[in-house]
Amino acid sequence: MEEGEKRIEKAVDLFKSGFNCAQAVVTAFADQYGFTEEQALHMAASFGGGIGRMRMTCGAACGLFMLAGLEKCAVEGKDHESKSANYALVQQLAEEFKKRNGSLICAEFLGLKEPEITNIPDKRTMQYYAKRPCAHLVEEAARIWLEHLEKK
Incomplete structure (x- = not known):
């Protein structure tokens, strides 16, 4: 299996081992940006469940956007060119994800009419994985990032 496919598989495995969608996506690529797995898990922890389990922007997509920031960002406040490059990349990735x-939107993927906002994560059971598209969304986000890297 080639390295890219291993990263995609790692992202799915991380999700299936209990990490949130954003953590799974970011951690699968963290070493490419000089981060340890633990640092990536911390960095992406708040973005699962559609950002803090509020069922807003999908955590897998948030992970994808975090990777975009690791690749392209402004490190000086007045660097409008780099900000613009980051926003353009995020918009491109978002369009492909959509x-x-x-x-x-997390709530839409879960078929929720109204987001069930609670800070208590669901137990990870066979039923949890069977009724959610999250593993697939993690796989797609990781694949989109891999395709982006291959185009560079």
Whole structure:
């Protein structure tokens, strides 16, 4: 299996081992940006469940956008060119994610009419994984990032 496919598989495995969608995506690529797995897990911890389990922007998409920031960002406040490059990349990635998955919104993926906002994460059971598209969304986000890297 090639390295890229291993990273995609790692992202899915991380999700299936209990980490949130954002953590799974970011951690699968963290070493490429000089981060340890633990640092990546900390960095992405708040973005699962559609950001803090508020069911807003999908955690897998948030992980994808965090990777975009690791690649392109302004490190000086007045660097408008780098900010613009980051925003353009995020918008491009978001469009591809929506094209493949139909949305960017966690609640929509889960079929929720109203987000169930609670700080208590669901237990990870066979039923949890069976009724959610999250593993697929993690896989798609990791694949989109891999495709982006291959184009560079």
